[in-house]
Amino acid sequence: xxxxxxxxxxxxxxxxxxxxxxxxxxxxxxxxxxxxxxxxxxxxxxxxxxxxxxxxxxxxxxxxxxxxxxxxxxxxxxxxxxxxxxxxxxxxxxxxxxxxxxxxxxxxxxxxxxxxxxxxxxxxxxxxxxxxxxxxxxxxxxxxxxxxxxxxxxxxxxxxxxxxxxxxxxxxxxxxxxxxxxxxxxxxxxxxxxxxxxxxxxxxxxxxxxxxxxxxxxxxxxxxxxxxxxxxxxxxxxxxxxxxxxxxxxxxxxxxxxxxxxxxxxxxxxxxxxxxxxxxxxxxxxxxxxxx
Amino acid sequence: xxxxxxxxxxxxxxxxxxxxxxxxxxxxxxxxxxxxxxxxxxxxxxxxxxxxxxxxxxxxxxxxxxxxxxxxxxxxxxxxxxxxxxxxxxxxxxxxxxxxxxxxxxxxxxxxxxxxxxxxxxxxxxxxxxxxxxxxxxxxxxxxxxxxxxxxxxxxxxxxxxxxxxxxxxxxxxxxxxxxxxxxxxxxxxxxxxxxxxxxxxxxxxxxxxxxxxxxxxxxxxxxxxxxxxxxxxxxxxxxxxxxxxxxxxxxxxxx
Ligand SMILES: Nc1ncnc2c1ncn2[C@@H]1O[C@H](COP(=O)(O)OP(=O)(O)OP(=O)(O)O)[C@@H](O)[C@H]1O
Ligand SMILES: [Mg+2]
Numbered sequence: 001x002x003x004x005x006x007x008x009x010x011x012x013x014x015x016x017x018x019x020x021x022x023x024x025x026x027x028x029x030x031x032x033x034x035x036x037x038x039x040x041x042x043x044x045x046x047x048x049x050x051x052x053x054x055x056x057x058x059x060x061x062x063x064x065x066x067x068x069x070x071x072x073x074x075x076x077x078x079x080x081x082x083x084x085x086x087x088x089x090x091x092x093x094x095x096x097x098x099x100x101x102x103x104x105x106x107x108x109x110x111x112x113x114x115x116x117x118x119x120x121x122x123x124x125x126x127x128x129x130x131x132x133x134x135x136x137x138x139x140x141x142x143x144x145x146x147x148x149x150x151x152x153x154x155x156x157x158x159x160x161x162x163x164x165x166x167x168x169x170x171x172x173x174x175x176x177x178x179x180x181x182x183x184x185x186x187x188x189x190x191x192x193x194x195x196x197x198x199x200x201x202x203x204x205x206x207x208x209x210x211x212x213x214x215x216x217x218x219x220x221x222x223x224x225x226x227x228x229x230x231x232x233x234x235x236x237x238x239x240x241x242x243x244x245x246x247x248x249x250x251x252x253x254x255x256x257x258x259x260x261x262x263x264x265x266x267x268x269x270x271x272x273x274x275x276x277x278x279x280x281x282x283x284x285x286x287x288x289x290x291x292x
Numbered sequence: 293x294x295x296x297x298x299x300x301x302x303x304x305x306x307x308x309x310x311x312x313x314x315x316x317x318x319x320x321x322x323x324x325x326x327x328x329x330x331x332x333x334x335x336x337x338x339x340x341x342x343x344x345x346x347x348x349x350x351x352x353x354x355x356x357x358x359x360x361x362x363x364x365x366x367x368x369x370x371x372x373x374x375x376x377x378x379x380x381x382x383x384x385x386x387x388x389x390x391x392x393x394x395x396x397x398x399x400x401x402x403x404x405x406x407x408x409x410x411x412x413x414x415x416x417x418x419x420x421x422x423x424x425x426x427x428x429x430x431x432x433x434x435x436x437x438x439x440x441x442x443x444x445x446x447x448x449x450x451x452x453x454x455x456x457x458x459x460x461x462x463x464x465x466x467x468x469x470x471x472x473x474x475x476x477x478x479x480x481x482x483x484x485x486x487x488x489x490x491x492x493x494x495x496x497x498x499x500x501x502x503x504x505x506x507x508x509x510x511x512x513x514x515x516x517x518x519x520x521x522x523x524x525x526x527x528x529x530x531x532x533x534x535x536x537x538x539x540x541x542x543x544x545x546x547x548x
Contacts, residue, residue: 164392166388166392167394167395170394170454170457171394172350173381173386173388173458174385174404174408174458175378175381175405175408175409176378176404176405176408177378177408184408185394189394189395
């Protein structure tokens with residue numbers, strides 16, 4: 001029996017190791033062959049030309065834009081939602097609203113994509129876009145922003161709830177309004193937890209593929225506008241993966257390596273944030289205090 | 293808008309309070325004089341904290357809490373529509389049983405209340421912080437580490453910090469709910485001395501389980517039992533010649 005347990009525990013580690021190995025063994029040599037700088041910072045992606053070029057810089061930029069904007073949208077709405085659920089809406093409504101937000105988290109991303117394609121993109125095209133193009137960074141960010149809402153809402157609300165209510169009462173007893181108590185005391189106290197949630201959401205936004213493909217257009221062009229067909233790293237891999245072989249496939253895997261490194265960085269910062277949260281009580285802040 | 297000016301005596305008339313169906317305070321009438329220390333004593337669950345929290349309207353936060361009666365501080369009806377609850381709470385400070393400094397620097401703790409009324413000038417805040425800490429006789433202990441996190445202080449220091457934090461809102465009444473029950477005797481002594489000093493300008497109402505503490509610091513004492521105010525009078529009289537047999541049994545420790 002013990003062997004079974006051990007093997008099960010070992011299984012995920014094995015999976016992680018295999019995926020990492022696969023990515024690096026097939027991806028890194030290709031990056032080396034193309035040239036590190038040329039691959040990362042090259043601006044042309046024409047894998048099928050006679051004289052192919054594999055620059056993914058436009059897609060890195062697009063990924064960063066889409067991620068940043070969607071996270072801004074997600075944090076903006078999500079944090080306010082969490083605060084509303086925290087102290088500013090009737091207690092009876094909190095549980096049902098949370099439940100609904102959690103349902104949102106369960107919707108498959110392809111359905112978000114469909115929603116984006118049929119509602120968001122036409123809306124942006126007809127009412128927002130100055131160029132008459134609906135596809136692009138704004139549409140993708142809106143759809144992604146909605147997708148990461150549940151993460152941000154639930155992590156933020158949990159962090160707020162885990163802050164001792166005695167702070168809240170203390171603030172009110174000093175004549176602070178509910179808003180002042182929440183924004184000046186509770187929110188700062190919940191900061192590190194909320195930040196961890198944001199990092200988690202960033203991870204999801206960076207990695208999301210299906211919904212993004214359906215609303216971003218797909219041209220491997222350097223983004224210069226929010227309303228322009230572009231391509232993210234994930235979209236690049238998924239759009240090419242079906243019919244590629246040889247060098248093109250290697251280029252896609254190399255794109256995967258870059259993506260992998262991105263998410264690795266996010267994961268590490270997530271863990272660091274968690275450690276920081278644990279350390280906070282014992283002294284880190286004090287050190288900072290004495291310097292001043 | 294009702295303002296709190298002039299004397300700061302506290303009165304409650306026909307006070308009844310319910311938590312849902314539970315009748316927690318029964319027909320209480322009391323007049324608490326200004327600039328004195330009044331102690332509320334009584335066995336656990338008799339409604340002391342509940343009664344105390346009426347006067348800074350912290351019971352407003354409790355769902356299902358219902359009240360009847362008339363409550364005045366310095367003549368102002370504290371539940372009147374014209375009374376701003378936040379102004380009331382600035383005038384009626386509260387110190388909790390467990391010290392609850394905010395997880396931020398000592399300075400920011402004290403500056404919190406002044407900042408909520410829009411004071412941002414550095415020199416002005418500095419002055420309020422120093423004055424409040426001095427009044428809570430903790431200035432000398434913390435003046436070199438105002439920027440340090442308040443959670444790094446000892447329990448006794450934290451409680452005096454909380455008192456200083458209340459004082460920074462310039463209250464005229466201070467409600468204290470067992471402020472020393474979590475503290476060692478030395479810290480307790482310091483806070484008792486402090487109250488002696490503060491009552492020159494403030495009306496103080498303190499809940500305590502410690503009979504000696506009540507006799508040491510309180511000018512008046514009110515004995516509560518099962519939601520009723522059994523006896524109220526000068527502390528000396530209550531402890532030397534109680535009129536009610538239940539009071540006598542409680543203060544001599546022969547209760548229930
Ligand atoms: N939020 C609440 N909801 C319902 N009942 C409550 C609530 N707060 C207090 N009570 C009840 O009201 C009664 C009085 O409580 P209160 O906290 O005022 O007592 P106390 O005299 O301060 O006791 P202690 O000395 O233990 O602090 C108790 O029976 C308590 O169970
Ligand atoms: Mg109590």
